[in-house]
Amino acid sequence: MDFSFSEKNEHYRARLKGWLKTTFPHEKSYRDNKTIEEKASLYRMYQKKLFEGGYAGIRYPKSLGGADGTLTEEIITMEETAPYARRFFQNVNVAGLSMALPTIFMAGTQDQKESYITNILDGTHIWAQAFSEPNAGSDLASLSLSANKENDVYVLNGQKIWSSYAQAADYGLVLVRTLNSKPKHAGITYLIVDLKSKGITIRPIKQNTGNSELNEIFFDDVSVSVKNRLGKENEGWKVALGTLGFERGLGDVRDAANFRMLFKQLLKTAIALENRQGYVVTDSSFKKELADLYIKMMVHRCLGRKSAYQIIKGKIPGPESSINKLLWAELHHEFSETAISMQGLAGPINDDSVYSVDMGFWQNYLLMALGLSIGGGGTEIQKNIIAERVLGLPRS
Amino acid sequence: MRIELNKNQELIGREARRFLHKECSSEFIREVYDSETVFDRKLWKKMVALDWMALNIPEGYGGLNADLTDLCVLLGEMGRALLPGPYFSTVLLSAPLLMEGGTEKQKSELLPKIADGEMITTLALHDAKGVNDRNGVKLERYSDGFVISGAKFLVPYAAEADVIFVPVFHENDQSMITILMVKTDTEGLEFRPLSTIDVSRKFYEVQFHSVPVSPESVIGREKESRNILDRVMSRAMVGLAAENIGGAQIAMEYAIDYAKNRVQFGKPIGSFQAIKHQCADLKIDIDGAEILMYYAAWSCENNMNDSRAAALTAYINSIEVFGRVTDIATHIHGALGVTWENDMHLFYKRAWSNRYFLGEFKKKKPELADCIIDLMGDEQL
Numbered sequence: 001m002d003f004s005f006s007e008k009n010e011h012y013r014a015r016l017k018g019w020l021k022t023t024f025p026h027e028k029s030y031r032d033n034k035t036i037e038e039k040a041s042l043y044r045m046y047q048k049k050l051f052e053g054g055y056a057g058i059r060y061p062k063s064l065g066g067a068d069g070t071l072t073e074e075i076i077t078m079e080e081t082a083p084y085a086r087r088f089f090q091n092v093n094v095a096g097l098s099m100a101l102p103t104i105f106m107a108g109t110q111d112q113k114e115s116y117i118t119n120i121l122d123g124t125h126i127w128a129q130a131f132s133e134p135n136a137g138s139d140l141a142s143l144s145l146s147a148n149k150e151n152d153v154y155v156l157n158g159q160k161i162w163s164s165y166a167q168a169a170d171y172g173l174v175l176v177r178t179l180n181s182k183p184k185h186a187g188i189t190y191l192i193v194d195l196k197s198k199g200i201t202i203r204p205i206k207q208n209t210g211n212s213e214l215n216e217i218f219f220d221d222v223s224v225s226v227k228n229r230l231g232k233e234n235e236g237w238k239v240a241l242g243t244l245g246f247e248r249g250l251g252d253v254r255d256a257a258n259f260r261m262l263f264k265q266l267l268k269t270a271i272a273l274e275n276r277q278g279y280v281v282t283d284s285s286f287k288k289e290l291a292d293l294y295i296k297m298m299v300h301r302c303l304g305r306k307s308a309y310q311i312i313k314g315k316i317p318g319p320e321s322s323i324n325k326l327l328w329a330e331l332h333h334e335f336s337e338t339a340i341s342m343q344g345l346a347g348p349i350n351d352d353s354v355y356s357v358d359m360g361f362w363q364n365y366l367l368m369a370l371g372l373s374i375g376g377g378g379t380e381i382q383k384n385i386i387a388e389r390v391l392g393l394p395r396s
Numbered sequence: 397m398r399i400e401l402n403k404n405q406e407l408i409g410r411e412a413r414r415f416l417h418k419e420c421s422s423e424f425i426r427e428v429y430d431s432e433t434v435f436d437r438k439l440w441k442k443m444v445a446l447d448w449m450a451l452n453i454p455e456g457y458g459g460l461n462a463d464l465t466d467l468c469v470l471l472g473e474m475g476r477a478l479l480p481g482p483y484f485s486t487v488l489l490s491a492p493l494l495m496e497g498g499t500e501k502q503k504s505e506l507l508p509k510i511a512d513g514e515m516i517t518t519l520a521l522h523d524a525k526g527v528n529d530r531n532g533v534k535l536e537r538y539s540d541g542f543v544i545s546g547a548k549f550l551v552p553y554a555a556e557a558d559v560i561f562v563p564v565f566h567e568n569d570q571s572m573i574t575i576l577m578v579k580t581d582t583e584g585l586e587f588r589p590l591s592t593i594d595v596s597r598k599f600y601e602v603q604f605h606s607v608p609v610s611p612e613s614v615i616g617r618e619k620e621s622r623n624i625l626d627r628v629m630s631r632a633m634v635g636l637a638a639e640n641i642g643g644a645q646i647a648m649e650y651a652i653d654y655a656k657n658r659v660q661f662g663k664p665i666g667s668f669q670a671i672k673h674q675c676a677d678l679k680i681d682i683d684g685a686e687i688l689m690y691y692a693a694w695s696c697e698n699n700m701n702d703s704r705a706a707a708l709t710a711y712i713n714s715i716e717v718f719g720r721v722t723d724i725a726t727h728i729h730g731a732l733g734v735t736w737e738n739d740m741h742l743f744y745k746r747a748w749s750n751r752y753f754l755g756e757f758k759k760k761k762p763e764l765a766d767c768i769i770d771l772m773g774d775e776q777l
Contacts, residue, residue, distance in 0.1 A: 001465055001694050002398045072397075264775055271773060287765035294768050295713045298706075299684035302691045309399040323680050383676035384669070391652050391675055393666040 013076045039089035040168040046088030047123030057121040065118035082257035092165045096120045096127030102243040107231045128169035130160035141185040147176035152226045156219040166215040190236030192228040209367045249317040252304030252324050259297050266339050289338045300327045319389035322382040329373035336366035405469045412473035420477040422739045434598045435556045444513030457507035464693040468638035475642025480596040482516050482553035488635040490517035490561045497616030497624035518557040520548035535564045544604040554600040555587040575615040594749030633711035637689040640714035644721040647743045648678040651725035685717040708764040718747040
């Protein structure tokens with residue numbers, strides 16, 4: 001086995017590293033107290049610079065604004081840009097970059113590709129995913145937002161929920177019901193919806209952190225042209241699943257780079273706290289937690305490398321990618337728990353006062369992490385997938 | 397990048413599985429339990445014929461020069477079969493000490509014999525200090541050699557071995573070690589068999605009653621000995637991880653098979669989420685442990701700067717996974733799982749025995765933490 005990249009690829013990495021360092025000079029910032037608008041504009045600036053530098057849409061063709069690069073280069077770019085993506089809130093447009101982009105590229109018409117792809121890559125447009133509904137969460141296929149076809153438009157009525165950053169988004173990826181079918185997923189259609197359209201109301205949901213990244217979206221007689229359909233009518237479910245494993249696999253690489261950065265940050269903080277409290281790094285229960293965290297992080301990292309390898313070889317990761325989704329969510333929980341338990345009595349302090357550690361970053365993270373084992377297919381759903389589709393156990 | 401086994405490794409795995417299925421079935425393991433046969437020399441001879449002892453010994457000394465990943469594939473199969481006998485202690489724990497630190501004379505004298513299966517060796521790693529009233533081993537130095545006295549504990553297959561490697565930790569400086577080779581027919585050695593939960597791997601207390609050792613029997617210079625032992629132990633940890641994962645894998649396969657076929661309330665119990673999710677947990681644990689093990693094998697083989705951390709990571713994780721998986725797999729089998737007839741207890745016992753094989757388990761996480769702080773503590777964000 002060989003877990004390393006080739007010399008040629010490492011050369012690409014070195015060049016990219018240098019470019020990132022000079023383009024985005026270092027700036028220390030822990031506390032995430034920016035508004036969604038501020039985050040969106042930081043993201044747009046960042047994405048535009050990536051685009052201009054030739055580091056956006058690595059694997060997409062130049063004619064659509066991509067870099068005509070290889071998948072391996074895309075993977076390396078994801079690893080190296082991870083800290084910058086975090087600093088410039090690239091997750092504001094995670095739906096655009098890791099869902100709209102590959103889905104339109106795979107299932108879109110030439111017109112759709114030309115209209116949307118470059119605008120995603122150069123930071124012009126932000127996208128949101130609108131799949132879940134109040135009565136269609138884990139059982140997503142039971143969604144009911146209606147789309148009645150009148151001539152060449154669909155008229156949408158109903159509600160979506162848990163849509164991240166929809167308040168800042170220009171377009172939405174919306175799953176709608178076009179047929180009351182059995183099985184339920186055979187009547188779903190995939191639409192691109194301009195979120196500024198008449199009849200759309202977006203209402204932010206205040207979360208346990210106090211922030212409002214999630215939204216409800218109400219559709220009241222919203223007209224969407226049939227030209228905005230991705231794939232065929234009633235085949236939206238297939239379109240939605242089409243890019244899932246692939247993107248999950250690529251995302252693992254970026255997440256692994258993020259975890260490594262978080263780990264170093266945690267270690268730095270622990271060493272600094274040693275001087276303040278006198279027992280952190282030398283404390284044996286901390287050492288045990290640190291070892292456990294490192295082990296989990298390495299599991300996630302090595303499994304991520306493995307799926308990256310499979311993707312490079314042209315194999316799309318199957319249902320076993322549920323393992324990494326689950327580990328990813330658990331790891332976020334454990335990071336924040338370890339980081340807070342080492343802070344002594346300052347554990348609950350969440351502001352940037354003299355008492356606080358890392359300006360309350362970990363305390364916010366603790367609450368944010370709770371949602372990660374719920375969203376994107378909760379832990380129990382992932383375990384069902386592993387048991388039924390990987391191990392072949394009978395369906396419940 | 398290549399994160400999958402190559403053709404040759406797949407072949408090693410396939411042939412080993414076929415061989416062990418026939419020669420080392422669970423009926424055979426039960427016979428070992430009933431008869432307390434410590435070591436089946438007939439089986440050993442058949443393994444010799446497959447060149448298993450020669451696998452990781454360098455070509456110049458009659459070996460096949462295989463790498464650690466090749467060896468791990470084989471060890472995984474041995475773990476599935478719960479192979480009893482001194483394979484691990486000879487091939488993973490002691491022959492590599494010679495490869496890492498032996499003189500040309502020592503290597504050319506001993507390695508070909510190990511490769512041919514003629515010589516069985518073991519490592520007496522753990523001082524008996526703290527076990528009942530035992531003292532650790534002490535070394536007296538004379539102009540014409542050494543004298544060892546004291547006791548070592550949990551020494552695998554000591555009485556069956558021809559040579560025991562004995563690291564003696566210096567009293568004032570634990571970073572200094574003298575590694576000595578002692579022939580088992582030397583006067584003053586006493587082997588006391590230990591009764592442990594896992595009969596499929598035999599351990600002894602070794603008493604050294606003023607055992608003389610010649611200066612030619614020292615492995616490596618004393619300043620290098622710590623590094624020699626650490627490198628060998630890193631690779632052994634990866635090897636033990638492979639064995640643990642093999643055992644965990646088969647326990648999972650049995651549990652899943654049972655969950656698919658056992659019907660209660662009119663349905664296979666595997667259709668109930670309470671069981672299904674436990675099965676998923678087994679798979680998650682094992683996939684993770686397996687990739688950590690292969691990563692560590694690669695890191696050790698290529699002397700990467702994280703090789704020690706990677707080995708500890710794979711080893712610690714595999715120990716916990718093997719314990720957890722065999723516990724859950726037993727539970728899924730219901731009452732059958734706690735019967736002598738069912739195989740689960742054989743694996744559960746090995747899981748708990750392996751926890752102590754390479755030292756006290758509870759000390760390993762702090763050791764890993766120190767290793768990580770050294771490795772990453774001053775890396776840039």
